[in-house]
Amino acid sequence: MLVLIYYLSYNKYNTINKEVDLMKSLREYLWFNTNKRVELINITDDVRQVVKKSGIKEGLCLVNAMHITASVFINDDEPGLHNDYKKWLEELAPHEPISQYDHNGFEENADAHLKRQIMGREVVVAITDGKLDFGPWEQIFYGEFDGKRKKRVLVKVIGE
Amino acid sequence: MLVLIYYLSYNKYNTINKEVDLMKSLREYLWFNTNKRVELINITDDVRQVVKKSGIKEGLCLVNAMHITASVFINDDEPGLHNDYKKWLEELAPHEPISQYDHNGFEENADAHLKRQIMGREVVVAITDGKLDFGPWEQIFYGEFDGKRKKRVLVKVIGE
Amino acid sequence: MLVLIYYLSYNKYNTINKEVDLMKSLREYLWFNTNKRVELINITDDVRQVVKKSGIKEGLCLVNAMHITASVFINDDEPGLHNDYKKWLEELAPHEPISQYDHNGFEENADAHLKRQIMGREVVVAITDGKLDFGPWEQIFYGEFDGKRKKRVLVKVIGE
Numbered sequence: 001m002l003v004l005i006y007y008l009s010y011n012k013y014n015t016i017n018k019e020v021d022l023m024k025s026l027r028e029y030l031w032f033n034t035n036k037r038v039e040l041i042n043i044t045d046d047v048r049q050v051v052k053k054s055g056i057k058e059g060l061c062l063v064n065a066m067h068i069t070a071s072v073f074i075n076d077d078e079p080g081l082h083n084d085y086k087k088w089l090e091e092l093a094p095h096e097p098i099s100q101y102d103h104n105g106f107e108e109n110a111d112a113h114l115k116r117q118i119m120g121r122e123v124v125v126a127i128t129d130g131k132l133d134f135g136p137w138e139q140i141f142y143g144e145f146d147g148k149r150k151k152r153v154l155v156k157v158i159g160e
Numbered sequence: 161m162l163v164l165i166y167y168l169s170y171n172k173y174n175t176i177n178k179e180v181d182l183m184k185s186l187r188e189y190l191w192f193n194t195n196k197r198v199e200l201i202n203i204t205d206d207v208r209q210v211v212k213k214s215g216i217k218e219g220l221c222l223v224n225a226m227h228i229t230a231s232v233f234i235n236d237d238e239p240g241l242h243n244d245y246k247k248w249l250e251e252l253a254p255h256e257p258i259s260q261y262d263h264n265g266f267e268e269n270a271d272a273h274l275k276r277q278i279m280g281r282e283v284v285v286a287i288t289d290g291k292l293d294f295g296p297w298e299q300i301f302y303g304e305f306d307g308k309r310k311k312r313v314l315v316k317v318i319g320e
Numbered sequence: 321m322l323v324l325i326y327y328l329s330y331n332k333y334n335t336i337n338k339e340v341d342l343m344k345s346l347r348e349y350l351w352f353n354t355n356k357r358v359e360l361i362n363i364t365d366d367v368r369q370v371v372k373k374s375g376i377k378e379g380l381c382l383v384n385a386m387h388i389t390a391s392v393f394i395n396d397d398e399p400g401l402h403n404d405y406k407k408w409l410e411e412l413a414p415h416e417p418i419s420q421y422d423h424n425g426f427e428e429n430a431d432a433h434l435k436r437q438i439m440g441r442e443v444v445v446a447i448t449d450g451k452l453d454f455g456p457w458e459q460i461f462y463g464e465f466d467g468k469r470k471k472r473v474l475v476k477v478i479g480e
Binding site: 182187222224225226261263265273274276278280281282312314316318 | 393405
């Protein structure tokens with residue numbers, strides 16, 4: 001950078017701002033419509049595509065469910081573990097009986113609103129050198145707890 | 161600033177700064193003092209005001225409880241669901257008996273520290289085109305689990 | 321700023337970009353290798369050092385576990401409370417019997433994957449005036465739920 005500026009000081013028509021790292025951002029949606037009420041879907045590659053498209057080298061990537069009966073979380077892509085999650089969430093916040101929840105006068109998905117709080121709405125991932133800065137087993141999942149309808153996940157990348 | 165840039169444009173040595181998007185930031189506090197020990201309060205409009213005030217068009221908005229027996233979370237503004245949350249959290253982390261928690265030698269709020277972990281400390285929301293980039297039902301709540309005292313929520317907006 | 325630019329308009333060798341606030345970023349790892357399977361470790365000072373090193377005055381600091389059986393969370397540095405967390409997590413997601421989890425055909429740490437979802441993967445902290453913008457009792461902890469092996473926490477600071 002210093003070398004560059006020195007060079008420009010010899011150039012009276014200076015165009016220095018091509019060298020300035022501006023903040024960039026990109027927002028994309030991912031769409032889902034699951035076959036089952038509860039599904040866990042690996043979206044790591046979709047997020048990676050958005051980061052690549054953004055051209056951002058250093059920054060942060062927010063990935064969040066846009067619906068309040070769904071989650072975005074980071075964990076292991078291992079089917080046994082996913083079964084464990086589904087069973088465990090069903091014990092902590094059972095779907096039935098429907099009548100046990102006040103919310104279910106409107107809908108039948110109160111349990112999904114509770115499950116989503118355990119698993120979380122969002123993840124924020126560091127972008128370093130143009131890539132998701134991940135540990136060895138980190139994978140991003142969409143957690144659907146009230147599926148069979150169209151829903152979105154938001155990906156927002158900011159940085160430079 | 162625009163006038164200044166116009167002036168510079170008469171100057172053959174550069175018009176650079178109209179091209180530079182600087183990063184902006186704003187930090188604001190929201191204050192609470194609830195009447196009940198447990199309350200869930202919709203703070204979406206307060207956060208929206210901070211984003212508007214920041215003038216930031218593209219970026220991220222962090223909203224977090226500054227106290228460790230309170231939460232900030234995103235879910236539905238539906239009173240039945242809020243009752244369900246309160247009952248459910250009381251089952252997962254009961255307030256009484258006070259003596260069941262080691263922490264309560266100091267205070268009587270150990271349950272509030274546990275409840276806050278379920279509901280979360282913070283949310284990060286994308287800002288796109290100057291607005292909170294929300295799904296159809298997303299609303300931001302302050303979750304108080306040990307109220308009747310002054311507490312704060314931090315809102316930090318960064319972007320450009 | 322205005323004075324400076326005016327001055328530069330007389331100076332054909334302009335060095336304007338030293339005045340432009342560029343976005344900065346820094347990524348650092350913190351390493352852990354705990355003696356016990358479950359430990360909660362205060363990492364606030366380590367994170368503070370990274371923020372200081374970054375030179376960033378206004379921005380965001382992401383701190384996340386890079387392993388999927390560990391957490392980063394913010395709460396109180398009080399040993400009684402930490403006992404309460406350990407007991408409570410053991411009730412919500414017991415380590416034994418090992419055979420109760422499908423995941424444990426591979427390993428014996430399914431409970432750690434569940435515990436980490438309760439406590440969370442990451443925190444995002446505002447940086448204001450060069451410092452972690454914290455409430456009076458906020459402290460950052462590494463939560464290890466499957467220890468006795470080398471693991472990392474990522475700290476990413478972005479801002480200006």
